[in-house]
Amino acid sequence: MLATQVRQKDSVYYFVAYPADDLLDKVRFISRFYGEGEQIAPEAPPEGDEIATFISKVERSDAAFQRQLSRAKVKAIKNFYETAESQPPIPAAILLFTTERLAFDRLGDFDNVGDLQAPRGKFLVIDGQHRLAALQFYMHSHPKEAASIHVPCVIFDGKTENFATEMFVIINSTPTRINRSHLVDLYEKVSWASLDKKFAARVVDLLYRSGDSPLRYRINRLGGRSKQEKWILQAELFNEIHRWVGSEWKRIVKSGTDQRHAEKFYAVVRDFLKAAETVWGEAWGDPGYFVTSSVTIKAMIRVCADLADADADPADGRAQRWARRLSAWSDNARAFRSEGFYERFPAKGQVERVARIHKELARLGRVEPVARGARGKK
Numbered sequence: 001m002l003a004t005q006v007r008q009k010d011s012v013y014y015f016v017a018y019p020a021d022d023l024l025d026k027v028r029f030i031s032r033f034y035g036e037g038e039q040i041a042p043e044a045p046p047e048g049d050e051i052a053t054f055i056s057k058v059e060r061s062d063a064a065f066q067r068q069l070s071r072a073k074v075k076a077i078k079n080f081y082e083t084a085e086s087q088p089p090i091p092a093a094i095l096l097f098t099t100e101r102l103a104f105d106r107l108g109d110f111d112n113v114g115d116l117q118a119p120r121g122k123f124l125v126i127d128g129q130h131r132l133a134a135l136q137f138y139m140h141s142h143p144k145e146a147a148s149i150h151v152p153c154v155i156f157d158g159k160t161e162n163f164a165t166e167m168f169v170i171i172n173s174t175p176t177r178i179n180r181s182h183l184v185d186l187y188e189k190v191s192w193a194s195l196d197k198k199f200a201a202r203v204v205d206l207l208y209r210s211g212d213s214p215l216r217y218r219i220n221r222l223g224g225r226s227k228q229e230k231w232i233l234q235a236e237l238f239n240e241i242h243r244w245v246g247s248e249w250k251r252i253v254k255s256g257t258d259q260r261h262a263e264k265f266y267a268v269v270r271d272f273l274k275a276a277e278t279v280w281g282e283a284w285g286d287p288g289y290f291v292t293s294s295v296t297i298k299a300m301i302r303v304c305a306d307l308a309d310a311d312a313d314p315a316d317g318r319a320q321r322w323a324r325r326l327s328a329w330s331d332n333a334r335a336f337r338s339e340g341f342y343e344r345f346p347a348k349g350q351v352e353r354v355a356r357i358h359k360e361l362a363r364l365g366r367v368e369p370v371a372r373g374a375r376g377k378k
Contacts, residue, residue, distance in 0.1 A: 001018070001118060002113070002114075002115065003104070004113055007112075013154055015153070016153050017150040017151070017153075018151045019150055020151055023153065026119070027096065027122055028122040028124065078134040078138050079230050082142065083220050083230055083236075084233055085233075085236060085298075085350040086349075086351060086354075089149060092128075093154045094153045095126040096124070096126065097156045097157075098121065098155070098156075098158075099158065100119045100158065102118075103116075103117040104116050195253075195257055196242065197242060198257075199262055199265075203265050203266045204234060204241055206263065213273070214277050215231070215232075215273060215297075218232070220234060221234045231285075237298075241301065244301065272304040272307065272308070274319040275323040279323055279326045279327055288339075291336050295353050296357055302362075303367055305370070306362060306369050307325070307365070311325075325366070326365045329365065332364055345357055
């Protein structure tokens, strides 16, 4: 497999992009993980394997690092894989270890790029067991999507047991790094965040927690308490709302950027989503359709921005008025069935797919797309 050799002081290790299928065949789980009606049984550490024995004891101990394995944690990560579209599902590297010394054959004139031999046995996972367990369950439920995932991995080979044990202790005694979703939560509280980001963050927060929001608790905040299935990552929804806010920022500043005006902006999005929920009918929230998948939600937010530019007022009766405007979506719900969805909306990536869906939804609703620079100049 193609690998990059990395040297740091006296240490040498490798960085590879491992196809999900191949990787799951080459790792061993030493803790038990649960999915929906299925489980991954732990492999017993081989006799004399001090590292695996040590890690398995830590994984099962309440006192050591408080690392109780959580069914909810694995489920949350799997849901993250399902809802991540433009963001990479596994952006951080999985740390793998093997006591075998792996052969590395340099490629051409490159000193640090070459072919790395796979180990005869299985890798021990120093960091990333939860992510790989969730990937295993995701592979079972979404084999086509999972097959396209390449997992970034850092491989340590030929080291002593003390090396792997020490690295495991250092990693798991270090506080968890902040994730992108939590950063959105903090925009309103930190002094360095720009006003437009704070404003967009307020709107997203209202979409998550307001009782009249069609997206209430459906936004994946990676740590939210709701047990409901999530439809879109908070960070991705924020990016879409912020994209809209940025295109109208001069007008928003003139009107006001406080909480009251954020609530007014939220009301426009809420009414649009209520109209969408009405016209989609049974397809709304149905896992057999991609109506409430992240790509379609993002496309709908763009239609909302276009429609609001032309027809936001009066606010009274807006949801009903927009439902009539978007009624053609009802007759075209079949195009958003999960089966064959990617073939009906072919694209090189999620950015292009969102743009295609936006164009189609706008056409069906007779909504004229507005150029970002032209929005808000009325």
